[in-house]
Amino acid sequence: MMHRFLxxxxxxxxxxAAVSSTACGQDTTQVRPGVRLxxxxxxxxxxxxxxxxxxxxxxxxxxxxIQRDLDYSDRVTPLVLDDATLAGMAPLPGKDYNYSLxxxxxxxxxxxxxxxxxxxxxxxxDVGAGRRLEGRDFRIAPIPASxxxxxxxxxxxxxxxxxxxxxxxxxxxxxxxxxxxxRPRIARDTRPRRFVVRDSxxxxxxxxxxxxxxxxxxxxxxxxxxxxxxxxTATRLARQDSANRTASADAQRMGxxxxxxxxxxxxxxxxxIAATRIAYSQGGVIRIVDSDGANDxxxxxxxxxxxxxxxxxxxxxxxxKFIAAGGGTQLEEAELATGRTRTIGGGGLNxxxxxxxxxxxxxxxxxxxSGTDLMMVNVQDPTVVQRLTFGRGSDNGSPTLSPDGRQIAxxxxxxxxxxxxxxxxxxxxxxxxxxxxxxxxSYRAAPDWSPDGRAVAYEQQNGDFQVWMINIRxxxxxxxxxxxxxxxxxxxxxxxxxxxxxxxxxxKQIWVLDTxxxxxxxxxxxxxxxxxxxxxxxxxx
Amino acid sequence: MSGRTRSLxxxxxxxxxxxxxxxxxxxxxxxAGCAKKPAATRPAPRRINTDSLVREQARLDSIARADxxxxxxxxxxxxxxxxxxxxxxxxxxxxRITMATTIYFDLDESSLGDESRAALEAKAPILLRHPGMxxxxxxxxxARGSDEYNLALGLRRAAEAKRYLAALGIDESRxxxxxxxxxxxxxxxxxxxxxxxxxxxxxEIIS
Numbered sequence: 001m002m003h004r005f006l007x008x009x010x011x012x013x014x015x016x017a018a019v020s021s022t023a024c025g026q027d028t029t030q031v032r033p034g035v036r037l038x039x040x041x042x043x044x045x046x047x048x049x050x051x052x053x054x055x056x057x058x059x060x061x062x063x064x065x066i067q068r069d070l071d072y073s074d075r076v077t078p079l080v081l082d083d084a085t086l087a088g089m090a091p092l093p094g095k096d097y098n099y100s101l102x103x104x105x106x107x108x109x110x111x112x113x114x115x116x117x118x119x120x121x122x123x124x125x126d127v128g129a130g131r132r133l134e135g136r137d138f139r140i141a142p143i144p145a146s147x148x149x150x151x152x153x154x155x156x157x158x159x160x161x162x163x164x165x166x167x168x169x170x171x172x173x174x175x176x177x178x179x180x181x182x183r184p185r186i187a188r189d190t191r192p193r194r195f196v197v198r199d200s201x202x203x204x205x206x207x208x209x210x211x212x213x214x215x216x217x218x219x220x221x222x223x224x225x226x227x228x229x230x231x232x233t234a235t236r237l238a239r240q241d242s243a244n245r246t247a248s249a250d251a252q253r254m255g256x257x258x259x260x261x262x263x264x265x266x267x268x269x270x271x272x273i274a275a276t277r278i279a280y281s282q283g284g285v286i287r288i289v290d291s292d293g294a295n296d297x298x299x300x301x302x303x304x305x306x307x308x309x310x311x312x313x314x315x316x317x318x319x320x321k322f323i324a325a326g327g328g329t330q331l332e333e334a335e336l337a338t339g340r341t342r343t344i345g346g347g348g349l350n351x352x353x354x355x356x357x358x359x360x361x362x363x364x365x366x367x368x369x370s371g372t373d374l375m376m377v378n379v380q381d382p383t384v385v386q387r388l389t390f391g392r393g394s395d396n397g398s399p400t401l402s403p404d405g406r407q408i409a410x411x412x413x414x415x416x417x418x419x420x421x422x423x424x425x426x427x428x429x430x431x432x433x434x435x436x437x438x439x440x441x442s443y444r445a446a447p448d449w450s451p452d453g454r455a456v457a458y459e460q461q462n463g464d465f466q467v468w469m470i471n472i473r474x475x476x477x478x479x480x481x482x483x484x485x486x487x488x489x490x491x492x493x494x495x496x497x498x499x500x501x502x503x504x505x506x507x508k509q510i511w512v513l514d515t516x517x518x519x520x521x522x523x524x525x526x527x528x529x530x531x532x533x534x535x536x537x538x539x540x541x
Numbered sequence: 542m543s544g545r546t547r548s549l550x551x552x553x554x555x556x557x558x559x560x561x562x563x564x565x566x567x568x569x570x571x572x573a574g575c576a577k578k579p580a581a582t583r584p585a586p587r588r589i590n591t592d593s594l595v596r597e598q599a600r601l602d603s604i605a606r607a608d609x610x611x612x613x614x615x616x617x618x619x620x621x622x623x624x625x626x627x628x629x630x631x632x633x634x635x636x637r638i639t640m641a642t643t644i645y646f647d648l649d650e651s652s653l654g655d656e657s658r659a660a661l662e663a664k665a666p667i668l669l670r671h672p673g674m675x676x677x678x679x680x681x682x683x684a685r686g687s688d689e690y691n692l693a694l695g696l697r698r699a700a701e702a703k704r705y706l707a708a709l710g711i712d713e714s715r716x717x718x719x720x721x722x723x724x725x726x727x728x729x730x731x732x733x734x735x736x737x738x739x740x741x742x743x744x745e746i747i748s
Contacts, residue, residue, distance in 0.1 A: 322724070327719070349719075351692050352689045365689075367696040367720070368700075369703065369704070369718060370700075372692075372696060395690060395693035397689055411689075443649070445690045446687045459687060461686065465685070487688075530688060
């Protein structure tokens, strides 16, 4: 607790030293000259903050996203006030905030974001100290306006012009034929004049009828095909436009999450985890969802894919995919931006892949008649495979790397039932991590090493399946869940939150657990969601 | 191959001795029990459960049958080889049904029970009779536990079935094994019955 606190505390300044250190959220012994002053709030509490309205647009989604992110961080408590109250608390033009108004509500800090030409200008105000503490401009590209109407107009205009030209040319063709029709059949007509005039009128009306018929038929023919052509072109362009706008909206959301994470660092000293994504498997499809549950979309289509794992860049995923008709499973890598996929290695049983921290290697489990063992393969040259475990017919899988990359934790059934073991990254020095009583049935699997290296989370069966964590240093194990069945934990980059599959809400869903407060929140909404993997910080949305 | 057959035969021939010894032990234990507790309500010998002995006998009988079938098939194959190119006999529907029989496993186990062994012993003569037949064995697990571990467990179950068929004289290259873990349950539901029916290995003729 103290250790976290030291790193979490915003480095204190001279003025803060005057405040009682027991009542103040910082360690005053760490004073260094020239560093900024941190926010002061009572030790062991989550400071209350107010996010001021960002602009006058209804819905105010930027403010909503920031408030939600701060709430999900479990380190800060956003105080959600109604717009009328907030309007009364906003500073007058050219004046500072009336800090005592906020202090009376127990608010420690005010967050204020203003729209700029390139994004948002965000500032943090310390209510206790009565001054602006931090501030920065964030670049966020705006979502381009919908071009649907413009597109349809311009396509229609272009089509109309082309149709007019076609129509003119048709008219000339018809006219030529009609003129021929008008000519008298007999060169020198000697009949009485009334017959000559009657025949001339008949020929003329026949020519006019011919032209009318020709134009009408042409128009009838063209109308449907022209409409279809305009519609299909407009639809295609509109779809493209919409995809661009969606991608841009996703990037903008991620940009706002970055603001939340930075604000959280200003307040608590630790960067938040809002700008992250969680991949999971559902109905055989790999899906990706933002940390706040928004933007849930499928990455793979068809087939049966399992066990996604993130590339350290957050731009690629690797997972195992069943080959049709009993062909086994193979590893597949997919780029998020393009959806492009690449197969790594051959058939057989190839499961539970994870990337090394440099993204150059993949550690996975490969099965054969003589058991399932961990392998390491070079992503660029998948023919180079190094065997890491020699399980002698046992099952070894679900590898997870320690943050320094020097060790691998995995499950192994070498002692009959699966247990969690650790070994050095080259496969030597295998050690049992989770103690068990020989002969007594116990079952532990699905390990995930915390990003701070201190603990491994896993699932354990005691009747039902629950998620536990064990400290690496003292091997002290702690049960984290008890309601429903909970499986497959994956750590957030903060080493505090876990994503896991849980049946606590009825169907199997991915939930986020704060291991410190025990708070749960549901992340997904599709039944049968499982095998989640939390990304590292997304730096390039 | 003959070496493996012989060692197997030797091993199984030893078993009846173990059985006799087992009965002797049970009788001795019962006698000891009676000596300690003369006031036992019912004569204990009636309580001896002979199920396992009967099952063991059935197993040995089926092995003997499989052995007989194997040697018959081997001599037939040898005769056919001597006569010229083998003419493959068509696979009968009865044989197809026998080949498709699913075998079941205990919780978290890949070892074969008596019923599973008997089912495999019924398949072996058919495979010997049709040397061109190739099969795929697919291992499955129930829905409980790590989805990832269950994939490995399913493969271990399929491998165990393959090993037993190989011990009965089937060429390993004629059998391929795959696993579906818990991904393709035979029966939906979260009951013990459903779990038991899903812990299985399925057999499929692929050529």
